[in-house]
Amino acid sequence: MGAEQCMWGVCFIPLDVNGQKFFGFSEFLAGLALMVLAWTIADVRYRFRIRSAPIPLQGITFSVVTSVGVLTLLTDLWRAEQWLVPKGDFLTPASWQAILGGLFLLTFLTWTWFAFIRPPIYGRHNSENYAQTLYRFILKGSSAELAVIADELSYSAQALVRYATDRDRLEYHRPEREDKGKKTLQKVEGYANDLILLIADKRLCRAIVQSSPGTALALFQAMADMKKHAIQIETFAKNIVHEALANKDSFLYHETEGYESGLIGYHKPLSQAMFANYQMVETIGTLLDPDIYGKRKWDAEQWEAYCRMVLMTFRSYVNEGGVSHSFVLYRAKGYIENAASDLDTLNELASAWDSDLYNRLRIVVEFVKDAIKILDEKGVPDHLHIRVRENQGHMRETFYDHIASMIFELIFHASQVRSPRLLCWSIQHSSLWGKLFNYEDLGHAGKVVRFKVRRLLYDEIVEMKRFPNFKAAKILGFCLNVMGLTIRQDGGDKESQPLQRAVLAWTRQNFLWLHQQNPLIAEACLFDGFTFDIENRRIVRTYPAQGLKLEPSYIYLALDPAPIDSKGEVVNIVSTHQSTHNRKSHSKKTRSSRKNAYRV
Structure with a gap:
């Protein structure tokens, strides 16, 4: 050294x-x-x-x-x-x-x-870094990277919901209001609002559905726990549902029933978090809105998954009282009732029992039955209006009326299948009318809904006296097909007999008049197996020879002659029933018992 x-x-x-x-x-x-x-x-x-x-x-x-x-x-x-x-x-x-x-x-x-x-989660100290990093990964759009990022988002789900701003408060803090002394949002809140919109990217939503459904579960559970339903989640919610319906390996197809999916089928964690809270679904507004173009390509399995979603929300709505009008459920009802609107494409097909369209009809009918059972479990409210007249407005309508309207539209769709005879009978009676009116007891709520359906059918038919049209003609043909031309004497179909008597009476009195007014509309009332014997003034239903029957059999409905005026021309007047109906609409009526309310 x-x-x-x-x-x-x-x-x-x-x-x-x-x-x-x-x-x-x-x-x-x-x-x-x-x-x-x-x-x-x-x-x-x-x-x-x-x-x-x-x-x-x-x-x-x-x-x-x-x-x-x-x-x-x-x-x-x-x-x-x-x-x-x-x-x-x-x-x-x-x-x-x-x-x-x-x-x-x-x-x-x-x-x-x-x-x-200790992985970082979204917060006050890293809001800008977190937002910019997530933005770059989503902008890049790599499916492999988004699958990982989707899982990472689950750690920040609660923080994002906590800092995100409700829509009404966000409107209060709009930039154009700053000059009026309004307090601006904090940086952590502003970035949280942006991230809620950013994660609505369809590519990320697809990755969440495929690889990280727990992220969606964490977000919706956080919203439910904090009761923050009005954040800007509507686009994310809509895209998550769209991607889940498009991917048949998603949670919507695995969270079905316990006997199919085991414990997950019993718990239904993600489905419960997303759809079993009516207030959240109604506030978000888009969870039950399918893609307007994508739903045209849905098959029966996808419609079945969608119906399960809607039923979960409907059950929550009914359990909460079901007093206010539900916009999301009303729209969903319209989507479902049109799932089988193209039944007319089955005409002239020899076999359609195994077709996707036939299965779609079956699924919609099952949805209606399940919805009625949910109403019956809750019990028919005492204040329910059994019959809502047009002059009383739509404010008195409840979901009993909406379901009845749904069944009416299903009947109209099914009435467009006119031949062959066996297919027509299978769709109209076995798959629709029998399931909802004859074969199963749907409880007290079912009786109310059936009454409303019968009123809708009969009112549509008698409207032909004032304005002959093809829709009413098909409805009449449906009723003649499923209920027959004669009244059963064995006591069967008791609930349908009042409507059957009324329809046969109207047909007997007005069919000849209708044929003379518009032969094409009158012809539309008769499906395969029905013919009009103009010489003998009767409608004939033919059962062809098959099996042990060596000869065909026939059932007849005799028709009354059309009213003729002094000049020998057919009288075109409003039916007696319509006039009576208009007079009664101005009179005060009381219901002495609920039993009398179920008559047509």
Whole structure:
């Protein structure tokens, strides 16, 4: 070791070349190699975490590693050249190496902490970093990376919902109102609102459905727990449902029933979180709105999944009282009733029992039955109006009326199948009328709905006296087909007999008049197996010879002659029933018992 040198009261000694060395440039290079290896093999998950950390971890890591590398290199050079260092115990060579090694280790541990131990979630300190990082990954749109990012979002779901702003409060804080002294949103709230809109990207929603349904579960559960239903989640909710319906391996197809899916089928965690809270579904507004173009391509399995969604919301709506009008359920009712609107394409087909369209009709009928059972479980309210007249407006209508209207539309769709006879009977009676009117007891609620359906059918038929039209003609043909031309004497179909008597009476009195007014409309009333015997003034239903029947059989409905005026022309007047109906609409009536209310 060289001689000691002093200058201005400070003494310097050469650095001992043989002194203790435990963190030099060679050790730094070995540690750096391990860090580079860790950074290289880290996938998108850990890169996302590092970039979204509340501190600029990448910049800090680069600065510290560079500084420590330069200082260790200079330290080794200083030692090799035995250059002078200050004499004293305040900063020894060992403590200097410990400081450099500690900084290097601390940098690695900080990186490991944010990447593995405590991943950063969205908050006040990293809102901008988190938003910018997520924006870049979604903008890139890599399906493999989005699958990982979708899972990472689940950790920040509660924070995003907590900081997001309700729509009404967001309207209060619009930028154009700032000049009036309104308080602006905090940065963490503004970025949360942007992120709620950002995650609505269809590619990310597809990744969530495929790879990370727990993210959607976390978001909707957070909304339910915090009772924050009015954040800007409507686009995300709509896209999640669209992607789930399009992907037949999604939760909508696995969360069915326990005997099909086991424990998940009993719990239905994600379906319950999304659809079993009516207030949340109504406030969001888009959860039950299918893609207007995509639903045209849905098959029976997809419609069945959609019906399960709607029934969960409908059950919640009924359990909460079902007093106010539900816009989302009313729209959903319209979508479902049109699922089988193209039944007319089955005309003339020899076999359609295994077709997708036939299955769609079956699913819609099952939906109607399940909806009626839900109403029956709750019980028919005492204040329910059994019959809502047009002059009373739509404000008195309830879901009993909506379901009745749905059945009416299904009947109209089914009435467009006119032939062949067996297919017509299978669709109209076996798959529709029999399931809703004859074969099953749907309880007290079912009686109310059936009464309303019968009124709708009869009112539509008698409207032909004032305005003959093809829709009413098909409805009449449906009624003649499913109920027959004669009244059963064995006591069967008791609930349908009042409507059958009324329809047969109207047909008997007005069919000849209708035929003389418009033969095409009259012809539309007769499906395959029905003919009009104009000479004998009767409608004939023919049962062809088949099986053990060697000869065809016939059933007749005799018709009354059309009214003729003094000039020998057919009288075109409003029917007696219509006139009576108009007079009765202005009179006060009381219901003495609920039994009498179910008559046509």
